[in-house]
Amino acid sequence: MSRIEHFQYDNRIVRAFGVASFIWGLVGMLVGLIMALQLIYPNLNFSAYGIPFFSFGRLRPLHTNAVIFAFVGNGLFMGVYYSLQRLLKVRMFSDFLSWAHFYLWQLVILGAAFTLPLGMTTSSEYAELIWPLDLLITVVWVLFGINMFGAILKRRETHLYVAIWFYIATWVTVAILHIVRSFELPYSLTASYPLFAGVQDALVQWWYGHNAVAFFLTTPYLGVMYYFLPKAANRPVYSYKLSIIHFWALIFIYIWAGPHHLLYSSLPDWVQSLGTVFSVMLIAPSWGGMLNGLLTLRGAWDRVRQDPVLKFMVVAVTAYGMATFEGPMLSIKTVNAISHFTDWTIAHVHVGALGWNGFLTFGMLYWLWPRMYKTTLFSTNLANIHFWLGTLGIVFYAVPLYWAGWTQYFMWREFTPEGTLAWGNFLDTVLQILPMYAIRAVGGLLYFVGVCIGVYNLFKTAAQGSFMANEAAEATAPERRVVPLAPGEHWHKWIEGRPMQMLLWSTILIAIGGIVQIVPMVFIESQVPKIASVKPYTPLELTGRDIYIREGCVGCHSQQIRPFRAETERYGEYSKSGEYIYDRPFLWGSKRTGPDLARQGGKYPDSWHYNHMIEPRTMSPGSIMPQYPMLAENKLDLSLLPKKINALRSLGHPYPKHFEDIAVTEAHKQAKAIAQNLKEQGVEDEGMEQTEMMAMIAYLQRLGTDIKAQKTATK
């Protein structure tokens, strides 16, 4: 005889994550808006006034981390904590763990907000945080996992609804992604070098990066969509069968898509092809999710007209469909040849981020707040205004960037009838798209204003209501934890009642893709043909490279020349994988706001670089690059050089024994030589050889100079 148990759902933790989500959302989007304006008004970098913290290159990871991990991260925790309790009819496993999760996650974010503007970064996209924060993230994720799985094991509803499978897959995969991407060797309290170098680093990075999109931005949000959309529409999901099929397909296929970020790069062809094929296949399970969401509203479309929550959710799911069609298209090599390194990629990202993640978060917030405060939404009018501002914002954001992307493509590849580049000066292609950048900033502003209105609406809603910290609930205590299949019962019910098996099988499936793509790359020497003339960086060049990373130059400058005639004409010999074996981390970049620098070495005299770094517009009139006058003033800090050399040597760089003892002297020697060069070229500043500028010039002048003509030799 089963008895009725009375318990309470924890709403406080849901509210906490919700508040954190919209506050960090405001911060992250404001940073994005500032960056959009910096592209049009380079003075807004403030580096001209000697302030290094807010330049575009340093702000970029702050923006991406804030919107992904702080805004969406807290949003997904809000959705998970609310829905998991109610779907399983159980309170979270431990209130202490709930709050430990909450506060430690905010601590990670504060750590990011502090370290990233200081230039402490690994430069790996969406994994920029330094190693102590990586450790903290691991702790938080484990606590979250214990809390979540503890609740699952204590559940009163024995069947696991589809949202729960998505949460399980999310937890497992993010854990694996984070661990593998964080394989690094620290050489100081705030810095490390990655285990992988060059091509392998690139592959691991984009296996990670795309799956961060898949398992942090997609699967948990599909999970919350499967809960909140039916709740808001008061109708069951369109097809449960479809959710079964698309779940398994999605988690398997998504993992392989990473190489689509590396098409036409020096990544081996077979890996690129795998990435393309699986990315295209991914349309099916992604659209399965979209269709399930939209078709749930069959017969309820009139309610969408009246209810802002449903409006946000419909646009969110539609944007999800658009982004998951566009993404596979961009993964086709011919299309990617057009889009890669252009603003089309940025447009694509933001359709998904602003549309799917942003709007679904707002839909959840607008639905949750009145319920948790036992009142109605303060103003439906304001919510509708937010909706329209946001939607217009997305359009004004994406469309100009589509235009800019195509403009870049056409201009970069255009040849004159005589066979030379029509737009040989990269800067001309930048100036051409500045009006589009301006409209994009307007789009971002509209979206941001909408969010501000939304936050105001939520505050007023809370003020007029009374918060229900703990929500009473009751359910029958289950007699058994695991439900054996009765005759005729569906097989999937078997696994729905067995969360541990679900966990195990999800892990196996997602691991397969990673192992197949990464293991051969790591273990097989022949995957990266070596080039005999490629040598490790000198101590001064290493220092310069680390300054390049600190300033976030990789945010605007790529270092990967594709095998297209337009690129080899403009930049030089296309990039070979063997050139990057000492690049820790790799710096191929994802975007060309400025020109590719892979063969920058020897193109311009040292004095050109000196003047260009201090004020780019002296060498490139009209340039939008930030100024870096501090490089000519900051004293060169070589104290960590011995530690860097040791770390790199243990990772395989062939620095001679005891080289760390002479590294500092070597660096000073090279700096002096460069300073001498500069003097001869007419630069008359005092004390140049002591400045960071020497290191930067050394690094830039080294780029791409190791290979001579077509000579490639394997050791």
Place this chain on the structure above:
Amino acid sequence: MYKYLLQSIEGIAWFGTAALLIFFVVFCVALWRAFSSHNDEMQYMAEMPLKD
């Protein structure tokens, strides 16, 4: 530590083939069983969010 932990792996093509086959089989099974499932069970699961 070494840059390359092993010097060679022979014949790794089976990695990809096996993975593809596993997925194909699992997917076909999932498809078949999903379509042969009972509607009332599916209905029960689908209505779960509405029951709290």
